[in-house]
Amino acid sequence: MTTSNRCVCPDCDWVVDVPVTTTEVFKCPRCGHRLGGGAPVSERHTLALALAALILALVSLWLPFVGYSASGVSQTMSLLDTSAELLHFHERLLAILVLFTVWVVPVLYLLAICWIFTRLLGSGPVGPVTLYFIRTVVQLRVWMMADVFLLGALVSLIKISGLAAVELASGFYTFIAFVVLQLWVANNVSRYQLWHRLPHQQAPQSEAGRAAHNQGLSGCVCCQAPNSPQHKKCWRCGETLSLTRWRGWRLTLALLIAAALLLVPAHVLPVMETTSFGRTQPNTIIGGVLELWQGGDAPIAIIVFVASLVIPVAKILTLLVLLYVAERGNDSTVKNRVVLYKVTDWIGRWSMIDIFVVAVLVALVRSGQLMSVYPGNAALAFALTVILTMLAAMTFDTRRFFMPTTK
Template sequence: MGQRRNLALINTRTPDKRQPEQEASSETPGSRRRLRACHECDWLVRLPPLHHGQSADCPRCGHTLSTRHYRPAERSLALAIASLLALVMAISLPFVSFQISGIGNRIALTETATTLIGMHQPLVATGVVLTTIVLPMIYLLSVIWLQAGLLRRTLLPASRGIARALSHLHPWMMADVFIIGALVSLIKVAGLAEVSLGLAFWAFCCFALLLLLTTQSLDADWMWFSLAGEPAAPEGTVTGARASPQGLTGCPTCGLINRLNAAGSGRCRRCNERLHDRLPHSLQRTWALLLAATVLYLPANIYPIMITTSFGDTEPSTIIGGVITLWQHGSYPIAGIIFIASVVVPVSKLIAMAWLCLQVPRSGDLHGVARTRLYRVTEFVGRWSMVDVFVVAILVALIRADNLMSIAPGAAALAFGAVVVLTMLAAMAFDPRLIWDPPLPRSGRPNDAPPPYSDHKDVAHDR
């Protein structure tokens, strides 16, 4: 396991808003490099020298700021090529087949989406194919393009724009979630028919694992330094203090410290990412997305998510109804997985995000760590609710035996997929730095915020 460097040992002062934030860094250009502002708590620190296998964590909230890998370009390139080859095999070969009473069906991976289109569910089909095939393929090709240029020491065209896109693609790749959905589907079918796994199934399992390793192998800190160097932080930058009162922010894409304009916005000098002191209208956008997700969660549970036809009898099944049926048939693990992914996770995420929004006006350092951890958990688990949508996609494509047995998607499939997407967007719209901001006084600004239209000149010298 990799070692972690504790930045609290380097920044000797602990976060305490009652003490003046001083001790500015030296004004030499070299001392103004390797500075980072934590994206989750806004604490400004200096990164220590890192060796491969080591990580640097924020001393305030524990967020990982940088991770160093051994031979990062070669490592990422090799994993991306292997993952892409596994994906091509998964698309080209038979995925899974079933047989019952002499009647069967065999499908390819892409049929999980094309069958949904034929059943008038184009939006669900688009979500399935994007999250499992298209976006991962774009991601892998982007990694190969970037790392090949870095190894040649000659950047290929559009390298910076492609590097920016990688961080935005990452949350929407769900190959690992699709594998869980496939296993749940096959276990459900195994009790009714004979199931055979094709080579594409095992290739996709390898692809999901290799894709995960590829995303973890990317050393963003090293990559951006290799792509564009590292300009020095603005003069007067104070480490061991919050970035916002200094008129500074860290780029969420490349990590570079930038000075914001009077309106609290700007562009990153290194990657050109749009920057904000805090995400604009973060709470309003989060509340709107949560409300929309809550409204759609009702039809997602009232209407059937899939309709099963067996020996001429048609039986609609809701999410809760499917869980109860599985439980009654003794499939306790599968019933538990569906219940957690489709009921516990969405409801918990709605409640947790709403609670965090309500706590922002009473935020501060006292409960900041616990609330930040809650935010991380809700952001991580939200995508796993897609398991039920993938189960429907696989079963609809696989179980096609005329009146003997067939499965069609229900109206709830689209509603539930929209709930998953909206809750993910709500987590992205929420700015976790608000958790650490001092409570708002009557003026509407944090107690230690600079006055409006301040030029934010040298903070340390002003003090």
Template sequence: MSPKVRSQTPTDPELLGCPRCDLISRIGGLETGEKAQCTRCGYTLLSQSEYRVDRLLAYSVTAILLLVFALTLDFIQYDSSGLTQSMTLLDAAWQLSYFHEKLLAVIVLLTVILYPLLYLFCLIAVFVAINMNASAMARYCLRLSAHVKPWLMVDVFLLGTLISLIKISGLANVQLKLGFWLFCGFVVFLLVTYYLVNTMNLWSVVGKRTTPSRDVKAGVTAHEQGYKVCEVCHRVVPFGVSDCPCCGDDIDRHWWRSPQATLALIVAAAVLLVPAHWLPIMETVRFGDAQPSTIIGGVVELWQSGDAPIAVIVFVASLVIPVAKILALLGLMALARWQTPQAVNHRLVLYKITDWIGRWSMIDIFVVAILVALVRSGTVMSVYPGSAAIAFGAAVVLTMLAAMSFDTRLFWREAKK
């Protein structure tokens, strides 16, 4: 197998579209270490890098093996009132399903285990396919990995686990088992692989070569010239073509990137946040005495117990971020119609922050998943998911979808008017 991958940027200039602002740029040959950015919004359209395939394969395989072993070993153990209880990583999903919270169980299972595994297997398949000259398989796997990436939440889950341990450390003796440390290693290798892989570099290797019409001009938006921009590989595609000829992605799938879809998702998320913060998110039973806890109640409990930094983290992630994200998206939708070209970059920075922070609101769901799976000693001490858990989890997912559906191209279209 070839030890290195280097994108084959053609000598002749290539036309690429910006998925953020829709401007078409002409990209010439790039040297290793160089990158081409959109001249209007600064989005990286193409970068040229060189890296060792065997090293990335080693990272990916190591991450998979660490997760597989972590799934088979005890994750956390605690001792309370003479009773010893332990949990595995899979218990975080299975116990939620047992208490009829199947949607929450699916969210945990997908974002923490299945999607990360799928992402890593896709990358391995891409590198193997490149070596075998199987471009079709490489394109499919690389495209699939691009759709899975936004839903990888292993780092959020790890932080949620640490917060869970702090919440129960005063009530029981908690021990971190080998499965936990293997999972920490998995998170490290996954994140390293995630940041080292140059997706656009790979598209230059496996993507089909496309030649847009000579009528297409750089410096003008694709929409103004009757073209669309593929959000996966950044190639320019004529109106009326549903599948990108370079990567094969379904371009018509992006119909939901509209103000109407964004507004509908925002409203739905805002409605769900009311019961999510009003109803108990979990219920703790100690010696037969049930103590329901809301999200705010959990923050107050952490603060009063002396864990002020953790209380602040949970408060920001569970209350500030979801509400701020909804208000920010509503504000961006309104400001897109009343702004000058000079204000566009400020709006764009706000959108990028809003899009990035949304996933961290899932911390509370992961805290509930860990506590429900770990603390289950009957009437002595047990934790059960509350009615607010499903509402809060759905609200977080909807806010993430709302940010994904927000069409940043509106900034420039409206400003131009």
């Protein structure tokens, strides 16, 4: 039985021995990145909660989500209507994006968790299918946005509450329960504890307390095991090792430039069009913020303004600055740069609120007799901006911060 697990810190490339049995959070001594620890979760408990979340996800898709009535006309929408209506208006990419980030990806994640923990409850060896699902769980997490959608739905309901009587339906409450359970599972399943259960005997020779690249090794992007360059796949989790090459400043820069260019149509073109009493009015993202502000919903206006303009612009600028200073700073600022990168990386997904507001309003109001809401061209441009900035953050190689100080 091993007492520690040798891994390569994904943020700074340091080779570290992570104690397996500790319940305290274990951080990289060089950069502070979390590498292990945390209270072990009960396998039965996790399995039960993941199954409950799956059932709630299925139920939430079909049940009425929200209803509204205005001037004697009543309408309800289900969660599935958000994508169906976008599809109806030929916004295929947006429809797929909404359905995948809000429902499909979280459901795939929960199915993978159910498979993994069912296998772990048994005593047999971990097979290739289980390994595949463990890798999938790591990769899917970043694209789960049910919690962001919930906030977007609340913003859209506040937006429309001045024009119509809004009523939360049963699907809304089951969706909240699904989001809570899914967040619990995602935050409590420690992938470090999953890796420690796998065999260690094929690990290449390495020395703790030195950078991996100085020993001719590279860390697996998925499980952080040290790997020799002659291997194509990670000896422990089976991940393709060439994925490390995706992290490079040229790709990050290209993604950031594309995101910055798309931000222009995203804010100049209308994000949705509203027709009421025969009059069609295009709404830009900032126009929507001003409407909320003038309507007395200042806190919501600030949330939408921050999510739609401040976060994308700040994220692009921060990553550009970090790219420039990556290898130019000194030791004392390295940790600050890592923290800045992590905040930028974490906050980006919340910009999707705007897209979810449009999806909910289009599905809820549809082509009503008194009022209709249509998605505008800016919606796709804005969604692509968010995706590109997320990809830019994922391809950003934080190990470059530590290159000048590598001994």
